[in-house]
Amino acid sequence: MTSLWLDTHPVTTTGVPLAGGERYDTVVAGAGLTGLATAVLLARAGQRVAVIEARSVGAVTTGNTTAKLSLLQGRQLSEVRKHHGDEVLAAYVASNLAAQAWLLSFLDQRGTRHQSRTAFTYATTDQGLRSLERELSAADSAGVPVSWSDDAGLPFRVAGAIELPVQTQFHPLEVLDSLLADLLEHGGVLHTGARVQRVGTDDGCRVETSAGTVTAERVILATGVPILDRGAHFARLQPLRSYVVSFRVPGTVPGGMYLSIDQPTRSLRTAPVGSEELLLVGGNGHPVGRRDSTRELVADLESWAGEHFPGATRTHAWSAQDYRPAGSVPLVGELPLSHGRVQVATGYNKWGMTNAVAAALRLAAGVTGEEPPWAEVLARTSLSPADLGEGVRFNAEVAGAMTAGWLATEARGLPDQPPPEGSGVVGRLGGRPAARSTVAGTTCTLSAVCTHLGGIVTWNEAESSWDCPLHGSRFDASGKLLEGPAVSDLPAFE
Numbered sequence: 001m002t003s004l005w006l007d008t009h010p011v012t013t014t015g016v017p018l019a020g021g022e023r024y025d026t027v028v029a030g031a032g033l034t035g036l037a038t039a040v041l042l043a044r045a046g047q048r049v050a051v052i053e054a055r056s057v058g059a060v061t062t063g064n065t066t067a068k069l070s071l072l073q074g075r076q077l078s079e080v081r082k083h084h085g086d087e088v089l090a091a092y093v094a095s096n097l098a099a100q101a102w103l104l105s106f107l108d109q110r111g112t113r114h115q116s117r118t119a120f121t122y123a124t125t126d127q128g129l130r131s132l133e134r135e136l137s138a139a140d141s142a143g144v145p146v147s148w149s150d151d152a153g154l155p156f157r158v159a160g161a162i163e164l165p166v167q168t169q170f171h172p173l174e175v176l177d178s179l180l181a182d183l184l185e186h187g188g189v190l191h192t193g194a195r196v197q198r199v200g201t202d203d204g205c206r207v208e209t210s211a212g213t214v215t216a217e218r219v220i221l222a223t224g225v226p227i228l229d230r231g232a233h234f235a236r237l238q239p240l241r242s243y244v245v246s247f248r249v250p251g252t253v254p255g256g257m258y259l260s261i262d263q264p265t266r267s268l269r270t271a272p273v274g275s276e277e278l279l280l281v282g283g284n285g286h287p288v289g290r291r292d293s294t295r296e297l298v299a300d301l302e303s304w305a306g307e308h309f310p311g312a313t314r315t316h317a318w319s320a321q322d323y324r325p326a327g328s329v330p331l332v333g334e335l336p337l338s339h340g341r342v343q344v345a346t347g348y349n350k351w352g353m354t355n356a357v358a359a360a361l362r363l364a365a366g367v368t369g370e371e372p373p374w375a376e377v378l379a380r381t382s383l384s385p386a387d388l389g390e391g392v393r394f395n396a397e398v399a400g401a402m403t404a405g406w407l408a409t410e411a412r413g414l415p416d417q418p419p420p421e422g423s424g425v426v427g428r429l430g431g432r433p434a435a436r437s438t439v440a441g442t443t444c445t446l447s448a449v450c451t452h453l454g455g456i457v458t459w460n461e462a463e464s465s466w467d468c469p470l471h472g473s474r475f476d477a478s479g480k481l482l483e484g485p486a487v488s489d490l491p492a493f494e
């Protein structure tokens with residue numbers, strides 16, 4: 001499932017191979033929006049920066065997003081207010097405004113295209129209307145000019161909608177390409193195909209990767225979920241996977257950026273591709289690795305689009321995950337026990353176009369000394385009792401998934417027959433959990449035990465991958481690590 005973005009504007013720059021022995025001021029792990037924006041800010045401030053990317057630029061969430069750069073964020077503002085009150089909400093909004101302004105100014109400087117759009121959040125139920133009222137009130141208190149919308153312009157009935165004009169949408173790979181070009185022009189370095197596996201921090205940072213070891217004064221983990229477990233961030237995050245389908249639609253399509261506040265979530269925007277205006281429909285999110293039929297979720301988006309936009313024909317379908325933090329505020333700052341040398345940024349709750357850049361501004365401030373006032377408020381935001389409760393719930397679900405996975409493999413042996421094309425099965429083989437799949441005629445048998453912390457992986461039929469229901473690590477059918485907090489592949493079953 002290749003996204004519209006990765007298909008129409010892949011970033012083919014691979015940088016220079018990592019040889020081992022290089023020295024940098026800062027190493028940034030991850031070439032998504034967080035990593036590249038942080039690296040650009042540091043390189044512009046005169047640092048010698050290297051971005052080390054396990055796969056390719058934008059390969060994971062940023063290359064598979066819906067890329068709305070918006071302050072109207074579903075329930076996000078009312079959730080931040082509910083958990084932390086008005087002062088933190090004001091700081092959250094200020095951080096997102098600063099990020100939006102920085103990115104727009106950067107794109108204008110570089111001549112990178114983006115489109116101004118009105119953002120809408122709409123409700124289809126009375127309960128949804130009450131959520132809209134809370135969002136409007138939170139936006140009001142933080143000075144965001146959201147208003148009730150008389151006509152959202154959608155081709156189906158809504159109970160109500162709120163709107164925020166002059167927000168932005170873009171092609172995320174074009175944006176990453178511009179950031180990368182700027183980074184290289186400012187002396188930054190890109191190494192792709194090298195996975196950071198360990199970071200020692202006793203005397204400076206010793207960054208061990210799959211391609212060799214480099215040293216640096218400082219490391220930024222911009223890897224989606226952090227790959228080092230010292231901060232146990234994985235225990236405060238819920239990985240949520242959702243689906244996006246792009247369509248060619250006869251006639252005109254509504255020009256706004258839309259998000260439903262009721263379930264099932266529907267996220268809509270247009271995307272100019274050549275002379276066409278495609279329609280994107282996203283939604284059907286669920287915790288990673290905990291859905292039996294993922295193909296059905298894609299089919300459901302297609303049938304919803306067919307019903308509301310007659311004649312819509314699919315051009316691309318894809319999927320991605322982002323991390324919902326207990327407490328709704330992104331987790332940005334020092335990794336514990338790293339002597340202040342390793343920093344992380346994660347937990348954007350599907351609002352990373354603003355929050356990744358806000359994190360970059362915050363992380364770069366440690367070097368540039370230009371710390372914005374909102375950064376200090378967000379840095380001292382601690383988990384409230386309600387957040388701790390949410391964290392406990394995430395972990396109870398994780399413990400349940402761990403137990404269920406191990407019990408299920410205990411209960412059933414792995415069938416001798418290869419599974420049918422496109423499917424995978426988990427069972428006991430020689431007394432140990434094994435995962436076997438057949439993809440493109442090749443049957444692979446792997447250990448079913450996730451290399452992060454021992455969850456039992458489940459088969460994702462839509463993407464032909466093994467997904468871990470604990471903290472969201474994912475592996476392809478041959479065991480190669482795709483994403484998540486794990487740092488090594490699923491080994492072949494010996």
Ligand SMILES: Cc1cc2nc3c(=O)[nH]c(=O)nc-3n(C[C@H](O)[C@H](O)[C@H](O)COP(=O)(O)OP(=O)(O)OC[C@H]3O[C@@H](n4cnc5c(N)ncnc54)[C@H](O)[C@@H]3O)c2cc1C
Pocket residue numbers: 029030031032033034035052053054055056057058059060061062063064065066067068069070194195196197222223224227240241242243244282319320321322345346348349350351352353354355356483484487
């Ligand atoms: C379906 C969907 C739709 C979304 N839509 C929107 C939207 O409309 N607006 C919005 O604001 N946000 C949206 N988001 C959220 C947003 O896309 C993400 O928050 C954002 O892209 C995260 O960027 P990132 O750089 O932190 O992570 P990523 O883009 O995932 O980048 C992390 C990079 O780190 C690399 N990496 C991982 N481990 C290692 C390692 N050990 N060594 C080296 N490299 C490593 C990965 O390969 C990857 O390239 C959406 C998210 C999803 C899932």
Ligand code: FES
Pocket residue numbers: 450451452453454455468469470471472473484485486
């Ligand atoms: S991702 Fe943590 S155990 Fe698999």
